[in-house]
Amino acid sequence: MLKHLITTLLALVALVAWAGPASAHGRSAEADVRFAQTIAGMELTIVVRASVRVPAPLQVDVVAHTPGRGGRVDLTILAVAGGPSSTGTVTIEEGRPGMYPAVLAVDRVGPHELEVRAGEERSVLPFDVLVPRTPLWEVVAYAAFACAAVALIGALAGAVLSRRTAAAGFAGAVVVAMVVAFTAGVLSPWFAPTAPEGAPPGPPPDAMLGRPNAQAMIEVLPDKPRPGSEFRLRMELFDGSTGRPVDDLAEHHAALLHVVVTSQNGSYFRHVHPIRTAPGTYEVRLRAQEEGRHRVYAEFERADAGGQQVTGEFTVGGPARASDGVPAIASAALGDAPVTEPARPVAGRPARVTLDTGVNGLQPWLGMAGHLIVRSQDGGYLGHVHEAGSMVAGSQRVPDESVAGYEPRLGFTFSFPRPGQYLAWIQYAKDYKIVTVPYTIEVGDEP
Ligand SMILES: [Cu+2]
Incomplete structure (x- = not known):
């Protein structure tokens, strides 16, 4: 009996000492x-x-x-x-x-x-x-406590029956078991997290090199939509060498794929999330508004690879028109106009863009309090930053859409790569509704 107990304890000690690199890959079972x-x-x-x-x-x-x-x-x-x-x-x-x-x-x-x-x-x-699995340290601690309980009974029995050697042995086992249990508890932060049940296996060792970027084919159907008519924007992702569809997109800012479509002058702006119609194929229906060239920017992330941005182009009803003006502040804006500091940002240096939305209790959209999307005048560059924001009432690990808790003031830090005029859109959610505030920023050269 005593021998068995000690063997079990030694096995538990070995398990604690091992604390091997369990697969820590992927999302946790507690995340939506x-x-x-x-x-x-x-x-x-x-x-x-x-x-x-x-x-x-x-x-x-x-x-x-x-x-x-x-x-x-x-x-x-x-x-x-x-x-x-x-x-x-x-x-x-x-x-x-x-x-x-x-x-x-x-x-x-x-x-x-x-x-x-x-x-x-x-x-x-x-x-x-995914379903959470009991962490290893917890298993070890509970098993050690169970051993301690058995040993304690043995020690008491030995004492009652005046078997001194046995009682002393059991008492020793109680001490060892308690030490194991507490060691497991104390070491718990250093144990590799246990992968939840149902999690996909981690990447194979050669995947450390990273998966190749996906190639993207962006097209519209019909291929030249008319102003006012509906059209489909389709994106096919495939592997450049095998030609097979790339269908391993990971959830990235609450979507598999983020797409921004803008007309040349920026008065048409859509931030949409295409549906997956087939492996590697994503589609979104849009309504054309104005003639001319439109740019498409898509952001996504393959599992176990980095994020990437791909761009495409299409034309609505006839030849492209030259840029003719800039978007005005939308009537949808509830609060103040965005403010940039310095008023004329310098290319390559961080500028601060703030917007007082006037909304008490902003909600997260795509996991963030606010989004700032910036496009260069010619459309060759699109940048995107977030305001993570702070919840008024405590902070939540995963902000939920139903929680209206962000401060009304959104602040973004953005470095404009080159001097010139930029089109920008700030997006946030209020009462579940998405508000888009367009504006323009003039960026200067070195002072
Ligand atoms: Cu998006």
């Missing part, structure tokens, strides 16, 4: 998954809530930022490995931004697909159902 989607004329964020066990109900919240004419959104969750599917529906009310919850179900961990249907459109979004 977010997919911004521009679908059926609506700008949505679909939030798949974290689950703590399976099988279990799975909450999926559809946040309607721009509900447009609203309508039905059908959700279906399917495990890639097979098994029953689970469905849910939310009905977005016309012109009513907000959070529309649905409860679906999952019966296993691992790779899943969430199908989103709205209007004529269908998007299939891959995600992993």
